[in-house]
Amino acid sequence: METSPTREVASERTALLRSTASAPRVVFTTILTRSPISRIDVARHTGLSQAAVTKAVSPLMVAGLVADYPQARQQGRAGRPASPVTVVPEALVVIGVKVNTDEVIAVATDLRTEVLHRARLSLTSPAPEAVVEAIAAVCDSLKGALGSATEVLAGVGVAVSGDVDTDTGVVRESALMRWTGVDLGARLHRRLDLPVVIENDVRALTFAEHWFGVGVGTQSFAIVTIGRGIGSGLHVNAEVIEGAYGVAGEIGHLPLGPPQRLCSCGRRGCVEAVAGTAAIVAAVSAAHGRAITIEEAVTLAHDGDPAANAAFGEAATVIGTAIASLVNLIGPELVIIGGEAVRNFDLFDAQLRAAFAAHAFGAAAECRIVVRPHSFEDWARGAAAGVIRSLVA
Amino acid sequence: METSPTREVASERTALLRSTASAPRVVFTTILTRSPISRIDVARHTGLSQAAVTKAVSPLMVAGLVADYPQARQQGRAGRPASPVTVVPEALVVIGVKVNTDEVIAVATDLRTEVLHRARLSLTSPAPEAVVEAIAAVCDSLKGALGSATEVLAGVGVAVSGDVDTDTGVVRESALMRWTGVDLGARLHRRLDLPVVIENDVRALTFAEHWFGVGVGTQSFAIVTIGRGIGSGLHVNAEVIEGAYGVAGEIGHLPLGPPQRLCSCGRRGCVEAVAGTAAIVAAVSAAHGRAITIEEAVTLAHDGDPAANAAFGEAATVIGTAIASLVNLIGPELVIIGGEAVRNFDLFDAQLRAAFAAHAFGAAAECRIVVRPHSFEDWARGAAAGVIRSLVA
Incomplete structure (x- = not known):
């Protein structure tokens, strides 16, 4: 299978977030879920010193994940400006897929899960092979729609009902799909040559609400x-x-x-x-x-x-x-x-x-x-x- | 009711922990539950900088809550010494009481909940008045046993079965005690002239396991x-x-x-x-x-x-x-x-x-x-x- 050389930008940006130091990840998560936010408030939320926040923000800015937020004119307020920063939502895109018994529903979103493109496809069968092929097809369709933005495609997430082991990508038991021990993550990774994250569907919905919905x-x-x-x-x-x-x-x-x-x-x-x-x-x-x-x-x-x-x-x-x-x-x-x-x-x-x-x-x-x-x-x-x-x- | 001038040491030490800044509290909790621990490890656990940890430890040491831990000789290890610190368990003592339908069971403990003294008393009735009097009696007994350590007595905790509002000290509903809306915290505070914390009994047990037992x-x-x-x-x-x-x-x-x-x-x-x-x-x-x-x-x-x-x-x-x-x-x-x-x-x-x-x-x-x-x-x-x-x- 051919690799995707155009995904180098995505690789660089995700590598920064996956670095062993925790500060960049913690700082980025705070900015992601609370943009725009001042560096002082980032320090307050994370418990890090302002110096540590500034140090962590710098490479995130160089990588294009974070940017200075255009400031409104200071309306007569004293003190130094708050210098807010914001996530750059389009710095990375992801594909999310919900698997049902009779169809797959997919979206391409930015970093704040705003929907950029949509695709859905009926399933001929709920068997794992048919689901893998359908997911590959909607991903192809969404990559076409993304065009040059495919170079910042960070991965594909798949939500399935049942007992899902996210670490290994194995659907251990899905009564709805009638699956037992399906290594969906490995199969899709081979098929798509992209990072794949398999998740229990309700937990996935909860993450979205946690970060961008009622959880805030x-x-x-x-x-x-x-x-x-x-x-x-x-x-x-x-x-x-x-x-x-x-x-x-x-x-x-x-x-x-x-x-x-x-x-x-x-x-x-x-x-x-x-x-x-x-x-x-x-x-x-x-x-x-x-x-x-x-x-x-x-x-x-x-x-x-x-x-x-x-x-x-x-x-x-x-x-x-x-x-x-x-x-x-x-x-x-x-x-x-x-x-x-x-x-x-x-x-x-x-x-x-x-x-x-x-x-x-x-x-x-x-x-x-x-x-x-x-x-x-x-x-x-x-x-x-x-x-x-x-x-x- | 007379106040307890001898509790000035306890007041000073608890005031430090109750200060508005979060760093001293977070640092103290980490030292409390993980003593002995190096300042570097405190920084790692809390996400604070080493400078912030050093700054937070200093007043805790002055107040006698934390001390340098006597170091074993560095056995040929290179680098600067880890300079571990430890909680001073006897810096504060507390009284904990479990209320049953037929008796109250009480202990005086140090900061790591090691039992210093014990007292128990049968109840003539599970009515709130009888329970308040019994708790007052075991507290008197334990204060006698504590002697001069009463000056570092930080408060009394009471564990009761049922739906307990810890913020207000009200036992909203206890089927076991047949209580509804009993303001146990206020009554005991008036009777004892000490800080009082009312807690659901199983949750109290969980806190103890969380900090000093299986939770570690x-x-x-x-x-x-x-x-x-x-x-x-x-x-x-x-x-x-x-x-x-x-x-x-x-x-x-x-x-x-x-x-x-x-x-x-x-x-x-x-x-x-x-x-x-x-x-x-x-x-x-x-x-x-x-x-x-x-x-x-x-x-x-x-x-x-x-x-x-x-x-x-x-x-x-x-x-x-x-x-x-x-x-x-x-x-x-x-x-x-x-x-x-x-x-x-x-x-x-x-x-x-x-x-x-x-x-x-x-x-x-x-x-x-x-x-x-x-x-x-x-x-x-x-x-x-x-x-x-x-x-x-």
Whole structure:
């Protein structure tokens, strides 16, 4: 396979961030997430001396990752100017891909995960070979769209549902994709000749919110996603919880449902086995004695069909109970509910909140629950954030 | 009430730690938890420059909180000496108290929570007035034992089961003590004329392990306590999870039990309503048609009594399921099981581990579960650690 000589600029810039000294990385992360920011505030946030900040900023400027921020005229304020600096968002670009069972959704973004170009492609099959080929195809398409900016392409991030080992790039278990032990990272790296970062999809979304979304203003939050999979990402003490063994936030596999409900992961009583899209579809189909789609189940529920209402109600109750469990253990400031099922959140809302209130312990009940539609493109941006994070972590 | 003029030394030393500048606090915490340590290593751990470390250490030495560590002869090693420093453990003493329904257990400790003196007193009632009087009595006893060291007494920490607001010193809800909205901190402060820190008991134990126990060697752990109450303390990304609203680690109130089981907290299906001592006692008593103590239930179970075995088995299963839930969400490196019920851990072991294995998701199953008896004195040390932490947090 040919190498990409045009990616030399990307290599130089990422090598600087990957240097063994921690100060450049810490300083860059602070500037990345808080631009524009004065060197004094960088020192305050990082605990470094101003001299150390100045020393770290200098090579970042030479490399084009950071620049002086054009200052507004000092409006009669005394003292020396604050000399703010800013990240140069276009200094590096990344590609983020969200893998679903039936399609891959990809974006090319800048360093602040602003979307520059989009691509999506249906899958002929959820098998790993088909997914690798589809990801290669959307990457080719995005590289074409990026044109000369390909020379600052830092890598490709891929977000997959399930138990993902980011260090090795192996998807250990994905019930949604029906994968076990798939070395997706190695396969894609061979195919693409680019750095590849494989990440659990909800955790990727949490990184993006942590750096560029709700995380900027809060010390702790949880994202709970509902839809085909039920997952969560946790941000506590201003850090994302990653799990000592790479597993965390598996709210969909809390055993809060009836034990007779078998989950696609093979375990019993999982939340996902009651509240995932497949479980709702199965319950409504069984009641009506025919195959019913999720869209039809939603329509039936809106029309007052008892079986459909019961299925959504049971799902809502177990999700609310699971959120109470998460809140009782971790106590986040707020819980953000996302995922494709929030399109029909009216079918969940009352019973979910009632179950949460019934089981939230003491002051934990004060935790706000907000609903926020994330598109699959947001998930792809999360995968892009995973690549950026890998450059500085 | 008379003030304590002899506590001037304590006031001076704590004022230094409470100063608005963060560097002295951060430097002191690093020295406290890692003594002896060289200034170079302090700089490495804190991210401060060596100059900033030297500047921060100087007043700590003048105040007698930190001292040069007597150096072993440099055995042929080149370069300048590492000049290690150490905390002076006896520079401040604190009192830690664990409150139970029937007694208070208290210790006076040094800055590293080494126990200097002990006192315990039975309670005539779990009512707040009786508890305040008992705490005052053990504090008097310990001050007598401390003698002239009372002049460096920095404060009193009290560990109570339940939902505790450490900022205001109010016990919002303690099912164990049957308290709601008890302003224990204010009452004790008026009675003792000393700084008082009220803390959830399991979180206090977690602070002690975090600073002086297993936390020194791990990035993440959970303590799960079993006995009268079922609780947990969580240490993730090298920080204790405190909860945005002061509630976290409430594993005993995850709704993993049958909904018909009413918990002493008023909610349904809580783990504690199945696995707490009172629930086990109630189940065995009901089966035998007479009041049975926990000691007798343990003997019956060891003798093969089916009802007793069923009650401990059900408790073990729900605890194992709760630990799997915690591990699926947070992914700690290890789980430490403590609490008074670990004296009879043989009655829990097999079924607890089987339930954990059945519900742990993917690689989360690798999380080690270790059993470690904590005495009530360890809990009181946790309360002491809470005071020390309040000096630097």
